[in-house]
Amino acid sequence: EDQQATSQTARSSPIASTSLLVVLAGLCGSNMAGAGGPVVRLNDGREMPLVGLGTWKSKEGEVKAAVKAAVVGGYRHIDCAAIYKNEHEVGEALAELFAEGSVTREELWVTSKLWNDSHAGQDVPEACAKTLAALQLEYLDLYLIHWPVTGCTGPALAPAIEETWLAMEALQAAGKVKSIGVSNFSAKKLAAMKAYAKVFPAVNQCELHPRWRQDALVGACSDLGTHLTAYSPLGSPDSASMIKHNGASVMAAPEVKAVAADVGRTPAQVLIRWAVQRGTSVVPKSVTPSRIESNFDVLAWELSEQHMATLASIEPQERMLHGQFWCNAAGPYKTL
Numbered sequence: 428e429d430q431q432a433t434s435q436t437a438r439s440s441p442i443a444s445t446s447l448l449v450v451l452a453g454l455c456g457s458n459m460a461g462a463g464g465p466v467v468r469l470n471d472g473r474e475m476p477l478v479g480l481g482t483w484k485s486k487e488g489e490v491k492a493a494v495k496a497a498v499v500g501g502y503r504h505i506d507c508a509a510i511y512k513n514e515h516e517v518g519e520a521l522a523e524l525f526a527e528g529s530v531t532r533e534e535l536w537v538t539s540k541l542w543n544d545s546h547a548g549q550d551v552p553e554a555c556a557k558t559l560a561a562l563q564l565e566y567l568d569l570y571l572i573h574w575p576v577t578g579c580t581g582p583a584l585a586p587a588i589e590e591t592w593l594a595m596e597a598l599q600a601a602g603k604v605k606s607i608g609v610s611n612f613s614a615k616k617l618a619a620m621k622a623y624a625k626v627f628p629a630v631n632q633c634e635l636h637p638r639w640r641q642d643a644l645v646g647a648c649s650d651l652g653t654h655l656t657a658y659s660p661l662g663s664p665d666s667a668s669m670i671k672h673n674g675a676s677v678m679a680a681p682e683v684k685a686v687a688a689d690v691g692r693t694p695a696q697v698l699i700r701w702a703v704q705r706g707t708s709v710v711p712k713s714v715t716p717s718r719i720e721s722n723f724d725v726l727a728w729e730l731s732e733q734h735m736a737t738l739a740s741i742e743p744q745e746r747m748l749h750g751q752f753w754c755n756a757a758g759p760y761k762t763l
Contacts, residue, residue: 463503479504481712494520551594614647
């Protein structure tokens with residue numbers, strides 16, 4: 428595990444309950460009132476909308492319209508990152524939405540992520556400032572360490588996560604970010620933060636879908652009090668050629684198609700609903716207005732226990748965003 432870069436195991440351990448279950452009990456009832464849908468209460472007391480719009484791989488000239496369509500359609504959670512190279516377009520969309528009165532800043536949850544080249548303590552506030560400027564915001568609702576990697580060589584990660592995290596805590600204390608968390612962290616890396624974190628991560632954002640369920644990680648995060656957000660819930664088929672994975676297999680899985688046919692929904696809707704019903708938030712990406720709308724239409728219906736069991740039976744387990752690109756024989760992570 429010390430030589431493994433990211434969260435990865437998908438063991439068949441039972442999923443622990445989370446505080447989200449209180450919210451899930453009302454998904455088909457009164458908690459559906461109002462734009463944005465139901466929320467999860469994080470370990471810092473703040474409430475985050477369960478379904479957000481992902482913006483990874485949204486091409487130049489597309490993401491602005493996608494963000495505007497999502498917010499007008501009811502989304503109140505937008506997931507961004509510096510490395511996506513499109514935060515300026517997201518910022519343009521947000522500025523227009525605020526000016527038009529479609530939503531207020533306080534009604535919107537905006538997440539961004541710190542990239543690997545800015546982990547040094549003195550670099551963290553500068554990276555956050557660049558993101559805030561691009562997004563045209565005064566604060567972020569959630570700021571995540573994107574990956575537990577820095578590209579360093581040698582036996583130990585440098586800068587260490589502790590150094591980066593202390594700088595993240597300082598950003599929160601300064602009011603630049605409201606909540607802080609991590610992404611792509613294994614249960615072991617997350618638990619190790621207990622030794623020094625004054626503010627424990629509110630969120631761990633990881634790849635999660637029925638072909639990469641990560642049951643053990645879900646249980647560990649519940650025990651640690653950190654909420655899990657599912658990224659690439661549809662398998663990220665549009666990154667398959669870039670990263671060399673089989674992401675199309677997630678929506679094409681016979682089990683997913685069978686459940687979709689049984690409930691009269693699309694495979695994408697089934698996968699997003701599975702994520703929410705399982706106890707995680709979820710950030711599916713699309714730039715197509717009809718799909719943006721369809722991806723959000725997952726909150727007023729539910730999957731049966733049998734449907735959930737069917738989706739939990741999909742084998743073999745396969746990680747799509749596998750992290751092989753971070754492995755280096757001369758660095759701290761030599762194998763996945």
